[in-house]
Amino acid sequence: MTTLTAGARRNASTYAARGRRARRDAAARLAAMATLWLGLLLVAYWWVAGGGIRDLGSWDSALLSTGRLTGLMASVLLLAQVLLMARLPVLEHAFGQDRLAHLHRLVGFTSFTLMLTHVVLIIWGYAGGTIPRVPAETWRMTIDDPGMLLAVAGAWCLVMVAVTSIRAARARLRYESWHLLHLYAYLGVGLALPHQLWTGQELLASKASTVFWWSAWATAALAIVVFRVALPVQRSLAHRVRVSSVVAESPDVVSVHLTGRGLDRLHAEAGQFFVWRFLDGAGRTRGNPYSLSAAPTDDTLRITVKDLGDESRRLRTLAPGTRVMFEGPYGRLGDRARTRDKLAFIGAGVGITPLRALGEALDYQPGEAVLLQRYRDEPLMSAELQDLARTRGLELLWLPGHRRSSDSWLGAHAGDADDRTSLTFWVPDIDERDVYVCGPTAWTDEVVRTLTAAGVPPEQIHLETFSW
């Protein structure tokens, strides 16, 4: 009988656990997408059953009929959007931050476009399909039709949210102003409901559709209340997290050490992030996401933050004992996404923090993991990383200097070879590894381009960008 080495025995059970989790997450992603498509197909079916196709016979009724269909589709996507914003743990775990943010944008702008189409087609249809009558009809509908004044206010809220979410517009806004405006999305969704109930013939046409819409609305509202409000408050009260110390890591980076009760019950993992509110005055209302920069323990957590603006700068002044509210843990940058034994970590600037935690916590044999650190002046956390090199056999590669060009993620010191040639020279088996990447969006985009060119399959690339 052959005896398995420790590594092999560990691998067998780890593989099984990893496989189970990966299958669960894949099933959750599939179920989420299937539920969304099923919702869209159901409302399309009720539209057809309600005479939607039959009404395409004449111009004005065709406008009204397609207007109703786009309105129904926009509503389903809008409710899906609320669920995507609700931080449901099953979606957070299955999709991770970056994919959820991408889905959120896609569903958001599709729903918004369908809503605008709905408004134009319905007004045009009630104006008998003639443009000159549109202004008068718009006024009549807004004033006379039940719930329409609220719906118009709701639509303007959603217009404001969509316009300020266009990247160019958003770049001109301070994050907290953008975030505040974004909260109007909830008001916009809420104000749209009355006119759907009072004028939406498909909504209450059958018992099934009535049950569908009311349960969809109730689920969305409940998810927000439970996962965005109740759960964070309950956890923050239960775990009593406090600042224990603040340590300067560099002139503009500090580590905030936190203690709390029964933190193991949060099941937080290295690589994950929380949204933190430090209750020490001005910033108590604002939540900022920061990743764990060390493996969590039963009673300690640590974050490491670069001074980029008001909130991040304020952390330097936090006093020990400051109470902390938090949401999370969130994110998939960790063991949850892992598919391989061999690892590579590629981080820039403060983006090295979750990777340092992964280098401490993930299970690997000496030589199985390599960390590439991009930095301008001084590598962040170099002493701790060298410690991991000594104790865990983590291989370190320091890549200093300013970025050599906007289409390269490497510094001037990397020489003339292109990014892919350099990377495959440093890590020849990069395509056999899980690669965890963290840093600013423009930089991570270049890294992902190089990894793809080097043959790393998308399921082995795990990303966290520090700016939304």
Ligand SMILES: Cc1cc2nc3c(=O)[nH]c(=O)nc-3n(C[C@H](O)[C@H](O)[C@H](O)COP(=O)(O)OP(=O)(O)OC[C@H]3O[C@@H](n4cnc5c(N)ncnc54)[C@H](O)[C@@H]3O)c2cc1C
């Ligand atoms: C998932 C995630 C994990 C992060 N982990 C870390 C970390 O471990 N260490 C670290 O130094 N930084 C981290 N960041 C970035 C950090 O959240 C922002 O730098 C911080 O919120 C800036 O806030 P501010 O008020 O100091 O600056 P502001 O002047 O308000 O903003 C500076 C920049 O930060 C962005 N930003 C501001 N507030 C937020 C917010 N609530 N959410 C997302 N982006 C915001 C703005 O878009 C702007 O680009 C992370 C970001 C994300 C999305």
